[in-house]
Amino acid sequence: MKGVIFSEMIRWVEECLSPAVADRMITGANLPNEGSYTSVGSYPHQEALAMMGQLVEITGRPAHDLCHDYGYWLATRFVQLYPQMFNGYTDALTLLRDIDNKHNTEVVKLYPDARTPAIIASVDGEDLVISYASHRPFADVAWGLVHGYIAYCGQTAQYIVTRDETTPGPHAARFVINRA
Ligand code: HEM
Incomplete structure (x- = not known):
């Protein structure tokens, strides 16, 4: 899956929870690249699932709520990233x-x-x-x-x-x- 989906997930956690939670999520998920994703790179989507699993543990919220909240936030983020697609x-x-x-x-x-x-x-x-x-x-x-x-x-x-x-x-x- 494209790196943009991973890097934006980290950004979402930093903005909506805190940079400290994002750090814990990345460390706990044991990512091979320690959370550095380039938007054009491709990475196994299992790494996003591993981060989400950590977030469930840290926040105590169910994965389906967290994923929904990420998608909701990502909708307007896509507008900032790709404004030409929304004209x-x-x-x-x-x-x-x-x-x-x-x-x-x-x-x-x-x-x-x-x-x-x-x-x-x-x-x-x-x-x-x-x-x-x-x-x-x-x-x-x-x-x-x-x-x-x-x-x-x-x-x-x-x-x-x-x-x-x-x-x-x-x-x-x-x-x-x-x-x-
Ligand atoms: C103009 C708006 C949108 C843009 C620019 C966009 C862009 C992208 C990009 C770049 C990816 C990564 C693809 C990959 O890794 O191969 C992606 C994946 C995805 N998109 Fe969109 N998307 C848009 C709207 C939507 C909407 C409205 C939905 C749902 C109704 C959606 C659902 C998803 C999901 C769930 C994924 C994750 C990969 C998967 O489930 O297979 N996207 N999108």
């Missing part, structure tokens, strides 16, 4: 519909060896359904990203997002979005 979007649903295309074109242009997850949008009656599928187990991060983009567009009060709990995680998920 002209005012509606979260329009943006979310375009993510698979962005992953497969703009993200792959930046990181040619990226293996992005499938983020497929489909209309089901009045609902928009966003499906996540990946060989990596990050459905909770995707859940946070969906909430994060709705918040970024200032539409938290406008849309209700429900997660289809019948979909077995963490490699797949379905998020159903409808008007409040």
